[in-house]
Amino acid sequence: MKIACIGAGPAGLYFAILMKLRDAQNEVTLFERNPSGTTHGWGVVFWDDLVADLRANDPDTAKAILDRSFCWTDQVVAVKGGKPAHGGGTGYGICRRALLDILRRRAAELGVTIRYECEITCPTQLPEADVIVAADGVGSYLRRLHEEEFETRIEPGRNKYVWLATPRVFEAFTFGLVPTRAGWIWFHAYGYSRTMSTFIVECSPQTWKGLGLDTLDAERSLRLLESLFEDQLEGHRIVSHGSTDERLPWLNFRNLTNGRWHFGNVVLLGDAAHTTHFSIGSGTRLAMQDAIALANSLHENQNVQAALAAYESERQLAMLRPQREARLSAAWFENIPRYAALDGPQLFALLLDRRSRLVSHLPPRLYYALYKAKRIPLVRVLYRRAAMALEQLSGLQRKLLHP
Numbered sequence: 001m002k003i004a005c006i007g008a009g010p011a012g013l014y015f016a017i018l019m020k021l022r023d024a025q026n027e028v029t030l031f032e033r034n035p036s037g038t039t040h041g042w043g044v045v046f047w048d049d050l051v052a053d054l055r056a057n058d059p060d061t062a063k064a065i066l067d068r069s070f071c072w073t074d075q076v077v078a079v080k081g082g083k084p085a086h087g088g089g090t091g092y093g094i095c096r097r098a099l100l101d102i103l104r105r106r107a108a109e110l111g112v113t114i115r116y117e118c119e120i121t122c123p124t125q126l127p128e129a130d131v132i133v134a135a136d137g138v139g140s141y142l143r144r145l146h147e148e149e150f151e152t153r154i155e156p157g158r159n160k161y162v163w164l165a166t167p168r169v170f171e172a173f174t175f176g177l178v179p180t181r182a183g184w185i186w187f188h189a190y191g192y193s194r195t196m197s198t199f200i201v202e203c204s205p206q207t208w209k210g211l212g213l214d215t216l217d218a219e220r221s222l223r224l225l226e227s228l229f230e231d232q233l234e235g236h237r238i239v240s241h242g243s244t245d246e247r248l249p250w251l252n253f254r255n256l257t258n259g260r261w262h263f264g265n266v267v268l269l270g271d272a273a274h275t276t277h278f279s280i281g282s283g284t285r286l287a288m289q290d291a292i293a294l295a296n297s298l299h300e301n302q303n304v305q306a307a308l309a310a311y312e313s314e315r316q317l318a319m320l321r322p323q324r325e326a327r328l329s330a331a332w333f334e335n336i337p338r339y340a341a342l343d344g345p346q347l348f349a350l351l352l353d354r355r356s357r358l359v360s361h362l363p364p365r366l367y368y369a370l371y372k373a374k375r376i377p378l379v380r381v382l383y384r385r386a387a388m389a390l391e392q393l394s395g396l397q398r399k400l401l402h403p
């Protein structure tokens with residue numbers, strides 16, 4: 001089978017590896033606009049569920065990824081001036097560049113052709129292929145070309161965020177919140193190597209403007225953020241990829257869904273097909289799980305159209321839960337002022353439960369009382385029923401709004 005794939009991110013590279021592992025005769029060519037070894041972002045988190053999938057599909061890649069990963073333990077919420085609250089848990093972090101490097105080497109070893117510095121801006125650039133995979137991220141060129149056919153919907157998030165890093169190694173997954181004269185600002189941080197941590201800063205657009213982050217250059221913005229988060233940074237700097245006189249790359253998260261994932265012989269993979277808010281740390285895992293499903297489906301079905309249809313229905317179903325949880329998690333962070341007056345343990349409990357629809361529907365202190373009472377079996381049953389009823393109502397509302 002001949003495959004042309006746009007994008008050598010985690011989705012495109014892992015898909016190419018699996019296609020070669022399923023059948024060494026498959027011809028896979030990847031087109032990547034960036035030079036080899038460059039990428040956006042810093043470290044990403046993942047958990048044992050991805051490790052299990054990687055081990056089942058390519059133990060060599062799984063081992064290489066685990067060898068380069070950092071294991072963080074515990075989750076911490078620290079509100080400036082308060083006592084940090086701890087919530088347990090463990091997971092992994094890996095540098096995005098290291099992950100791509102592992103995947104790139106493995107793909108090359110298996111005979112995948114990767115054309116770096118080759119941006120696809122017109123379909124005629126692509127060779128004849130049985131399948132064309134759009135693994136070119138949230139701004140996917142091929143998807144935009146057929147937006148109507150894919151039934152693309154993009155809803156921008158309200159908050160501003162910027163993906164930064166720091167040499168302060170956060171051994172625990174840490175959320176740090178700071179009240180300012182312009183409103184709350186907070187970070188999500190976790191170690192991804194022995195020397196670096198991801199440091200994502202988020203705030204409302206009002207706070208962003210109120211603090212001048214919309215106009216300050218990168219250097220001054222970084223120094224301002226360092227002073228706001230000085231308690232947690234312990235004297236370490238915050239760093240950005242770009243040059244210091246430009247502005248920091250603040251964005252609004254794009255919530256993306258597609259009613260259809262294939263059109264003709266073009267199929268969407270990873271962020272080109274769907275996004276999930278970064279606060280649930282799942283986009284890379286979901287992109288790699290898409291790759292597994294598409295490789296399996298193409299391997300098992302002789303007919304390409306049948307393979308693409310089977311892949312689409314399997315993955316659309318699998319995405320329902322993470323997309324719902326991601327929307328709720330993003331909304332929780334958009335409503336931080338509602339929760340920020342809680343004490344450490346209360347705030348932590350509601351942060352942990354942010355994927356439940358009940359959190360936003362009950363007064364925060366009442367929700368906390370319910371959270372504590374969930375130890376009682378009857379309360380647990382009532383809680384689940386109420387959450388399910390709210391879920392159904394909201395599903396109905398979405399269907400009415402977007403028939």
Ligand SMILES: Cc1cc2nc3c(=O)[nH]c(=O)nc-3n(C[C@H](O)[C@H](O)[C@H](O)COP(=O)(O)OP(=O)(O)OC[C@H]3O[C@@H](n4cnc5c(N)ncnc54)[C@H](O)[C@@H]3O)c2cc1C
Pocket residue numbers: 006007008009010011012031032033034041043044045046118119120121135136137138140141162163200269270271272278281282283284285286287
């Ligand atoms: C702030 C932030 C934090 C995140 N943290 C996590 C986390 O902790 N854990 C996690 O699992 N996920 C996380 N994610 C999500 C994760 O980064 C994405 O879901 C993941 O990168 C998707 O992989 P992909 O291969 O589909 O797309 P991408 O990684 O975006 O790769 C697409 C590739 O296509 C290339 N490309 C684009 N257009 C063209 C073109 N026209 N021609 C040629 N090449 C092209 C791009 O250069 C890129 O290399 C985070 C996202 C954000 C924004």
